[in-house]
Amino acid sequence: MRLRLSGLSLIYGLALIALASVLVSLLGNILASLSVESEIGRVTLHNFARLLGDPDFPPMLCRTLIQGGGTVVVMLFFSLPIAWLVARTDMRGKGMIVALLTAKLAIPGFITAMAYVWLLNPNNGMVNALLGRTGIDATPLANIYGLGWICFLQGVVLVPACVFLILPAFFTMDGTLEEAAWVSGVTRWRTLRGIVIPLLAPALLAAMLFFFVVAIEVFDFVGLIGMPGHVEVLSLWIYDATHPVVGLPDYGFAGAAGMAMFALSGTAIACYVHYLKRARRFAVLGGKARQVDLLELGKWRWAAHGFVGTWLLIALGLPIATLLWTALVPFLEPPSTAALAHLTLNGFVFAFTYMGKPLVNTLLVMAISVLLTLLWGASVSWVATRSRSRFGQWLDALIFLSPAVPSMVAAVAFQMMGIALHRWIPLYGSIWLIAIAMATRLLAFGTRTVNAAAFQINPELDEAAYASGVSRGKAFRRIFLPMVTPALFYAAIMAGMLSARELTLPLMIDTGHASLVSTLIFNLQTNGNVGPASAVGLYMIVLLLALVLAARWLGGFSERGITSAPPRGEEA
């Protein structure tokens, strides 16, 4: 009895701590939206009046919806086939594909944006130059500065995260239904459409909603592509409010804009929660479930490789080439034969000498973030999918809502928490606070990934265990955790990669003693040291890739999920 209580207490305790962390940013946003500029606590409704009363608000909101929707469409166009190819076919080189997906996560978005600005800008973009469409009087053929390109590039860079979110659901899906369909003469295409996609519906819907919120919050592409093209979207308004040229940042207006994102996200999440009430019908992984045999691609193998290769070229090849080029030139200049004479390894040498302490701090932050994301994510997912309580649903919905808080506002909320607690807990300005804030920001991804896998595990496994006298805590450890381990692995990869490159949180929270690699890159770039900044980025990509490959090897993971795990159903 004592063990049972302590097991449950631990799960709920972790879930409550996770909820408290998420509430810091959610309530921080609400409080900010009701405050006068940066004077948190001086209550006003003026921010909402300003936001909603702005005549540009409706068109801006429409563009924001297009930005989010367009990004999700592009992202699914690439990620759904890639996840399916990796999980359900005999495609070769899947390990390499997963490794390259991971590498993409380590590349900051602004690098991808910069690569495409070089290619497609109307003044001296290489595509226009090749077509002879540059020069004072020439009319460019390609012009990157538009909403369509923002959607396309954001969609392309979100592919790895989306694949990692839906891949566990592919792995845990019961294959017997597919095989039954094939045996009954149903075509592969109809099986995919009628069985596989409906079974994956909760995971797909979660991915669509989650990345819709992420897409309208990220700033890299809006800043570098949207701003010069006068593409006004919500994240740009938030940027303006939080980056004043004089006086204090207007966190009040940013908070109100964040509330608009809440409204958009909240509506989507309400639909999702309503949908999940029927989620049990997607639970097919019971005690007797097993995976389906891999589909032979046959003559389609080259088409599959071509598809994945196209994405790799767009998302990884060009940005890596850009990083490499910028690391080798002493100042930012586009590739040309004349520029080849300027190539130097100085950037790599200087980067190596600069990285010591920031790298140690970054690895520490990554480790804490990953650990917290996994502990909180697993606990929250169990409560949300297994407890069948209203609290579980609310908990899940609130955590799902958290990415809607603008990064800058979330950073300020954690900063204020650190200041408020500084007399009792020395968190203010420390890497611990940065790691907690990062884990909180990443928690929604962790829970989406684990939930997607957890919804496919039939509760009959738990019920059988409880009926046999197994405690809930033990069922959590012996049934739930092993079943969602692939999901936890991908959540860990995502948390590690994203915490390594996150800039806003450390930039805002660090008080001078917790410099990270991302802030080092920021400082180098601010100083015009583009070469060393790019070289640091490349070192980090190699290091992170090595870490992920080592983790895969040590943990016995493969592109099929867990190779060393027992066959499904054995635990039950």
Place this chain on the structure above:
Amino acid sequence: MGRFREECMSRARAIAAALLVLAVAGGGARAADLPPAVAALLPQAKAEGLTANIFGISLDPAQIAAFNKSISAFYGVPITLNMTGSLHPQKAAELVQGAKMGAESGLDIFWTASAIAGTLEKADLIAPFDWVSAFGLDPAFREGTKGLRLHDGTLAGVIYNTQLLKPDQAPKSYPSIVDNPKLKGRIAMPRAPNVFIFMAYAIGDAAAQNLVKQLMGPQQARILPTYPDVQNRVMSGEFAIGLGVDSTMARRRGAPVANAPIDPVVLTPWAAWLMKDAKHPATGKLFGYWASSPQGQRTLWDVDGIARVTTPDTDLAKLAEKKKVVLVPHDYMVETLPKLVPVYSRLMGLH
């Protein structure tokens, strides 16, 4: 590899030159030449651990090391400057809110322009220390009543790509930026209306507003997120003209950019402000005195390409030769700038 060796040598020469300056400064023997008020700070600074936390400019580790070597040689004792830089308005907001909640700033010196310092002054976070009177400095170094002017910012500066424009095609006045129709779509500027408000101080509000209207209208100028973005994209040749930036450090790396010879030369002073809750006030004051001295100014210029316009043998001084130099005053930055920001933001289409 030849170029690599050449750049290493160039860097080594720069450091050697800086060290030579330090040697000329006299190292430890220099302490005897210090004004009594400054020399009296050394024992206090030693009691503080000879460390100061300076927030202001973003420097890489090599630059910070060069600063530390220079100031240590100047005073003859090993001084460690913890230099950090990030987003100034956000840092100011953090300090103001933190002070209300009883948190210490953790800083000794805030090195920034008056526009930000004004916010800190209003929140009573700046120590009432008159640097000029205390150390007997040139009154021109006084910024407001509590600041010590360390360098003159170039936020109203204009750069051009030397591969796209010949020196005689470079703009020579602010209005001439919009006179050339061939520059249509070729001008980049940061999302910062203050650039034009600083210009307005020198050329008048109406002329500056007209400039923005022309840039946003017929000239189809592109707005970029940050100042480094503007500099980088002029370097890369995407844009011919960049507003709000300086070309010094980029030129040192060999980039094809130069400062446009705009007359008047409009500069925005940046000053050292001693924090009221400084834990190392003596070391912070030593930093200010050193950075303001000829030796400190030379280090600032050699290491980061910044200095006061009056510091001799700098590109900034050369740019200002035979031109009208306008320093945007403290009161204008604190009082007028905030009032004009909404006006110019609207003209730029910002929110």
